[in-house]
Amino acid sequence: MASLKEVAQRANVSLATASRVLSASTHSSARYSQATRQAVVNASQELGYKPNLPARALASGRSNIVAVVYPRVLTSPFSAPFVMKLIEHIERVCSEHGFHVLLSAPRIEESQPEESYLKLINSGYLDGIICIDSFQSSSLLAHTLESGLPAIITGTEDCLVHIDETAGAYELAKHVLALGHRDIGFIGVPDELNHRAQVRFEGFQRALDEVGLELPDLPREDGDFSLSSGEQAAHTLLAHHPELTVIMALNDFMAVGAYRAARNLKRLIPDDLVVTGYDDMPIATELVPSLTTVHQPIDQLGERLASKLIDLIEGKEPPQEALTTTLQVRESTSFVQELMPS
């Protein structure tokens, strides 16, 4: 690879000048004539010069790499579609701003992120971090913040960008209540497992308040976000509370589990049992019946996370922001089910 030195020689300028031209540094010392500029640019193109990024990082202290981090707490297949979309948009925005994206999925050992992660965040390789963490693995956050790097977290409330999931849950529950249902069972996850669980239930409670119901009085079973756990939970719920006319699951996967349980118990959705999910995963529309759920603006979230991180890196102070969900009413809560051909 041609080095900057060779470019400088070919253009008959000093190393410093070549650097100034090619790094397009908006710095105070970035002064050069148009003629020099052309000479350097030509030389650079003729030689096919590509800057050596490690050298640049070493000298400038900036690597143009940001890391996207999500802890490998579960093998978490459930979060995959969510995370992937997020990353897709983060990568897009970052690359548009000249940043590369490094992926890291640190394991947490004895409530400490593994050593290699600690090395990474102090390695000088990173200009910033986007931490996707709804698992309250505070140790991760603590270490990440401690590194002093610009970091942006998502997954909890008090972060620079978050999705207002409470509002989404509120609307969803309100929709169900408006249909006249009062015998509602919930499929959740242990509160301490996931922050999302708490905020969604808050939304449910808010809607229940309006009709004088209390969440703790209603039946609830917990799963772990997986389909099978949802099926299990739904079975338990319906066994103990056959009077239930609604099952609200904390995510779509568990809702699909509830579909299975319902089929098994010969309860037709939505006639005999209404089911709702959360997340609006791509196949939610393809289920039979299609699933009423809450759509999350993942694309927006990814974009905002990236652009706010870049702001942070550039020394700006981006304001806090909340994104809003949209309720998706589909067949699983409607009384007019599209008939299967008989």
Next chain:
Amino acid sequence: MASLKEVAQRANVSLATASRVLSASTHSSARYSQATRQAVVNASQELGYKPNLPARALASGRSNIVAVVYPRVLTSPFSAPFVMKLIEHIERVCSEHGFHVLLSAPRIEESQPEESYLKLINSGYLDGIICIDSFQSSSLLAHTLESGLPAIITGTEDCLVHIDETAGAYELAKHVLALGHRDIGFIGVPDELNHRAQVRFEGFQRALDEVGLELPDLPREDGDFSLSSGEQAAHTLLAHHPELTVIMALNDFMAVGAYRAARNLKRLIPDDLVVTGYDDMPIATELVPSLTTVHQPIDQLGERLASKLIDLIEGKEPPQEALTTTLQVRESTSFVQELMPS
């Protein structure tokens, strides 16, 4: 951050020795006594020393970063579950070997990968590249290989690791034929769009050979892997060829599209119409009826890609390898459909 120099001072050794101890270089010059070793290790721990990776990369020429590249030809939501799983496993294996994973989704402009990608691969940031490309964007491959970096491609036949999709398609078609079906329609994608299309159809042809049928004689409509394109294609197929008893779609999404079309046309699956997919995406089991498809060993693929790349980086010459698919027979090709509760 404490630098190596400080560690060396604290341990009363030279910079060189400290480096030798801490970089655990298996190099010939890596000679030191156990006593020195301890001193250095202690000093390093006391100071919380983390090596500066850009500096190391600059000096050694190795960055410990590998890139996972997939061209952004379509926004390709369809490939997301596939790619995500792949990346998950690649990241795992890489991080176990001390490599970081950088993600790059270069756009292709005028059949050239965008400039920033070319910069990246010549930047010194990368020790190797895993290129996921079933789109024949040969320009990407050409440039990637030209960089001289260890690179490993997947998506076409002649690469170090690939999935034997032909065999999978063969088994699938054989299964359908064994059920007695001869009126088969196909939902494909334009051959030139995607290499996978070709190899899968080869498998179909091989099975058809055995019963004296020719693929070109059978009806075929092309989509673009998306659900809606599959629905469209199935509609066309069934309109022109109402005698069809089977629709074989080239992937699961288009198969789900065929489900939709069937429902619309009041053809019950599998009684009135058999449908097959390919890929075995997670919800294939959850559809009603569940979808007969071909499972791809994505996990294995990810692992192999990563470990072969690392071999390559370390100067070994990993052998070529093919992974095998498994046929998943489910309700959509079975005559005993689980009944919906009525």
Next chain:
DNA sequence: AGCATTTGCGTAAGCCTTTTCGCAAACCAA
């Protein structure tokens, strides 16, 4: 004991940039 080898470690060169500092020339105002 004498020689050859190995072991353990330090010196210093180098990796390729960025960036501070400073100088000369060119410009400006009075």
Next chain:
DNA sequence: TTGGTTTGCGAAAAGGCTTACGCAAATGCT
């Protein structure tokens, strides 16, 4: 003209690490 400012550029110091080279001491061999 003179003094001050701006412009354009070069010399050289960093930045933190690896590694080739070389030397002394320890070891092995006969």
